[in-house]
Amino acid sequence: ASKTTQDIVEGVMEKASKNKLRPNGGKRLVIFIDDFNMPKKSSFESPFQPPLELLRLWIDYQGWYDREKCTWRFIDNCQLLCAMAPPTGGREVISRRTQARFNLVNFPFPADSQVIRIFESILSPHLAKFTNPDISSLGAPVAKATLEVYKGVVGSFLPTSEKFHYLFNIRDVAKVVQGVLQSSPDYFEADDRDTSTQRDLFLTLWCHECMRVFADRFVVDALEDQERFRKLVDKNLKDVFSSDWDTLHGSLEKPEAGPVFNSFMIEGAEDCPYQCVTDMPTLKLRLEDALEMYNMEPKLLSMDLVLFEDAMRHIARIHRVIKQPRGNLMLVGIGGSGRQSLARLATFIADYRLFMITINKNYRSIEFRDDLKALYLEAGCDNKRVSFLFNETQLKEESFLEDLNNILSSGVVPNLFGKDEMGGIFDGVRKDAVKQGVDETPDQLFRFFIDRVRSNLHIIFCASPVGDALRIRCRNYPGLVNCTTIDWFHTWPEDALKGVPLK
Numbered sequence: 001a002s003k004t005t006q007d008i009v010e011g012v013m014e015k016a017s018k019n020k021l022r023p024n025g026g027k028r029l030v031i032f033i034d035d036f037n038m039p040k041k042s043s044f045e046s047p048f049q050p051p052l053e054l055l056r057l058w059i060d061y062q063g064w065y066d067r068e069k070c071t072w073r074f075i076d077n078c079q080l081l082c083a084m085a086p087p088t089g090g091r092e093v094i095s096r097r098t099q100a101r102f103n104l105v106n107f108p109f110p111a112d113s114q115v116i117r118i119f120e121s122i123l124s125p126h127l128a129k130f131t132n133p134d135i136s137s138l139g140a141p142v143a144k145a146t147l148e149v150y151k152g153v154v155g156s157f158l159p160t161s162e163k164f165h166y167l168f169n170i171r172d173v174a175k176v177v178q179g180v181l182q183s184s185p186d187y188f189e190a191d192d193r194d195t196s197t198q199r200d201l202f203l204t205l206w207c208h209e210c211m212r213v214f215a216d217r218f219v220v221d222a223l224e225d226q227e228r229f230r231k232l233v234d235k236n237l238k239d240v241f242s243s244d245w246d247t248l249h250g251s252l253e254k255p256e257a258g259p260v261f262n263s264f265m266i267e268g269a270e271d272c273p274y275q276c277v278t279d280m281p282t283l284k285l286r287l288e289d290a291l292e293m294y295n296m297e298p299k300l301l302s303m304d305l306v307l308f309e310d311a312m313r314h315i316a317r318i319h320r321v322i323k324q325p326r327g328n329l330m331l332v333g334i335g336g337s338g339r340q341s342l343a344r345l346a347t348f349i350a351d352y353r354l355f356m357i358t359i360n361k362n363y364r365s366i367e368f369r370d371d372l373k374a375l376y377l378e379a380g381c382d383n384k385r386v387s388f389l390f391n392e393t394q395l396k397e398e399s400f401l402e403d404l405n406n407i408l409s410s411g412v413v414p415n416l417f418g419k420d421e422m423g424g425i426f427d428g429v430r431k432d433a434v435k436q437g438v439d440e441t442p443d444q445l446f447r448f449f450i451d452r453v454r455s456n457l458h459i460i461f462c463a464s465p466v467g468d469a470l471r472i473r474c475r476n477y478p479g480l481v482n483c484t485t486i487d488w489f490h491t492w493p494e495d496a497l498k499g500v501p502l503k
Contacts, residue, residue, distance in 0.1 A: 002050040004402075006064065008414040009075065020074045024442075029078045034409070035478060036084040037091045047095045055080065059101045112147060115170070119143035119177050130185045134199040142206055145240040146176045152232045153214050157225060164471040165217055165332075167481050172213050175485065178324060179209030182263070187273035203241055204248045204276060207233055208261050212317060217332075217486035219465075230256065252278055262316040263323060264290075264349050283312055287345070294348045303341050308496040311338060314487060318346035318460070321485045322387055328408055328459040330480055332470070333489025339462045340389060347387040352458070353378075356389050365399045369416060372403060376416065379456035380449040381428030391462045392469070401477055404459060408479035411454040425449055459484070 009031065013021040023029035039049040057064055063074040082102065087093045124139035150173050159166040183205055188198050210233055218225040234245040249255040259276045265286055266272040277283050287307050295302045305311070321327040331339040347354045357363070357371050378384050395401060406413050417425065426445045433448045434440065461480065463470045465488075474480050 002054040003067065004414070005051040005054055006067070009078075011415045013075070016076065019072060020076060022076045023078065027077070031078060031080055033080065033082045034084075035091070036082040037087060037094050038084075038476075038478065039092070040476075041092055047093075049092060049094065049098075052094060052098045056098045056101055112144075115147050115173070116140060116143045119146065119173065122177055123180065126181050126183075130189060132189055132195050132198050134195050135188065135202050138199075138202065141240050142180060143177070145206070145236045146173050146210070148236050148240070149176075149210055149214070149232060152236075153229070156228065156232070157218070161471070162221075163219060164474055165481050165486055167474075168214070169482060171482060175213045176206070176209045179212065179320070180206055182274040182324075184273040187275050200243065200248055201276060203237065203243055204259060205261060205274075207237070207245070207248060208258055208276075211258050212320065213485065216317060217488050219488060220490050227256070253280070257313070260313055260316045262319060264319060277316075280309055280312065283316075287312055287315060287349075290349050291345060294345060297348075300348070301344075303344065305338075305341055305345070306496065306499040308493065308499050310490075310493055310496060311342060314338070314342050314489065315346045315349070317485075317487050318343055319350055322347065322350055322352065322458040322460070325455040328461075328484045330461045330463060330484040330486045331489065332463050332465050332486060334464055334466060337489040337492070339489060340391065343387070343389050343460045343462070347389075347460075350385075350387075352385045352387050354387050354389055357394055359394050359396065363396060365397050368397075368400050368403070369413070372407075372413060372416060373421075375457060376413075376449075376453050377425070377428070380453040381425060383432070383452060383456065385456045385458070387458045387460055389460045389462070392464065392473075401473060401480075404461065405477040405479040407457070408459060408483035411450045422446070 010021060012024065012029070014024050016022040033055075036052070037049075039051045041047065041049050054064060058075060059080070062076070063072060065071065066073045080102075084094075085091055120139045120143045123142055127136045127139050130136045150168065150170070153172075154168050157163075157166050157168075183202065188201055193201070211229075215226055215229045218229065220226075230245060237243045237245060237248070246255065249258060252259060259278055260280075260283060261274055261276055262283075263272045263274045265275060265277060265283075267286070267289065284307050291303065291305060291307070294300060318329060318331070321329050329343075331343065333339050344354055355371075355375060357368065375386060375388060379386050390400075390404065403413050422442070426442065426449075429445055429449045429452065430440060433445055436448075438444050438448050461484065463473075
């Protein structure tokens with residue numbers, strides 16, 4: 001809304017005179033606005049978007065009206081830097097008179113060689129720790145294969161009304177690389193493996209990360225997206241690595257499902273390696289022990305779960321994401337599919353605190369923001385890791401989702417903290433910030449605080465695919481798709497349907 005836009009801008013200003021605002025500290029302020037063409041138009045026929053018209057008014061007349069006093073207010077020493085994607089999905093075509101106020105710069109997608117070089121420079125220092133040259137030389141091939149998989153997915157798996165979440169961007173390539181960076185030389189180069197086996201295990205890890213980032217969001221229908229994706233990965237294994245899917249996964253009980261990689265098989269270990277688990281009974285014993293310990297905790301709600309194979313795989317997927325910095329999840333499934341229970345158990349295994357809001361008839365945006373303040377202080381000042389489990393049934397107001405989208409996209413919730421509360425935040429992070437060489441200026445301390453919150457606070461948003469609500473929300477709030485890893489809960493398999501009544 002235009003009022004929200006005005007409040008955000010005025011929230012970072014100080015009063016210079018009766019009718020004039022300026023940036024704090026007398027500096028010049030550059031305001032960056034992402035997804036500039038996302039606001040809705042005022043009507044179907046109208047070409048205008050109210051927040052953009054407010055900004056155009058500011059550019060033309062150097063200010064706008066105070067909404068309470070109805071007096072003119074000047075905004076000095078500011079510039080706008082805006083970014084937007086081409087008009088698709090929920091993105092609109094902005095009006096010509098708004099566009100005329102800006103200098104336009106088009107950013108085409110970078111050349112393949114540039115993307116490969118970027119991710120190779122990230123992978124190579126990590127792979128240099130491996131003594132096996134068959135692994136240490138895989139920086140450029142892994143970057144190339146991941147980019148080819150991404151391009152194949154973008155070209156073949158197109159969004160539809162039912163597959164509205166089939167939206168992919170270069171962040172997905174970064175997520176695959178981030179997953180590969182969890183590999184440990186001590187585990188992959190164990191004495192009982194020859195060099196060829198070590199390389200195959202590393203390629204298995206790459207396949208696993210591609211499955212987690214791309215394939216976990218696929219729905220089950222007649223097009224068999226999962227199988228088409230496996231063929232795409234298999235093609236790149238052959239073209240880039242001279243290997244294939246059957247060679248890497250042929251020994252598994254379910255080769256089409258791939259292995260399970262996790263970092264919780266050694267109970268109580270702080271630095272448990274990210275390892276491949278092919279023996280499902282062993283994984284089940286580990287999770288049953290964790291569930292028993294969870295039920296023994298006095299402050300936690302006891303759970304009686306049937307740990308069938310699909311459930312164990314979902315726990316591993318959730319645990320994998322929340323253990324990564326800035327790892328956030330969107331769990332999509334019908335009610336009763338186990339989304340919240342498995343998220344609780346995965347959070348407990350990761351040794352994080354789980355937080356959920358308590359809804360009552362008086363719970364509104366003020367109470368929601370108070371809960372967000374407490375979460376931010378815990379994650380930012382106390383440096384504790386927290387999982388925020390939020391169900392779409394708790395959306396009493398649409399502003400809740402707007403705040404979640406801001407957390408996912410930038411980590412900053414506009415006007416969450418008042419100016420009188422900032423001093424306590426600065427004092428809470430100053431000691432750690434100085435140790436890391438951060439300047440003790442308000443801007444730098446707040447940036448340090450936000451970066452720490454984004455690393456320690458993990459959003460787990462549970463949604464249902466039934467109806468049009470999720471599709472509309474994903475269109476209006478792009479952070480739900482772009483800034484999360486999606487895990488789609490399919491219908492329960494036969495072993496689950498048999499196991500639940502026998503429990």
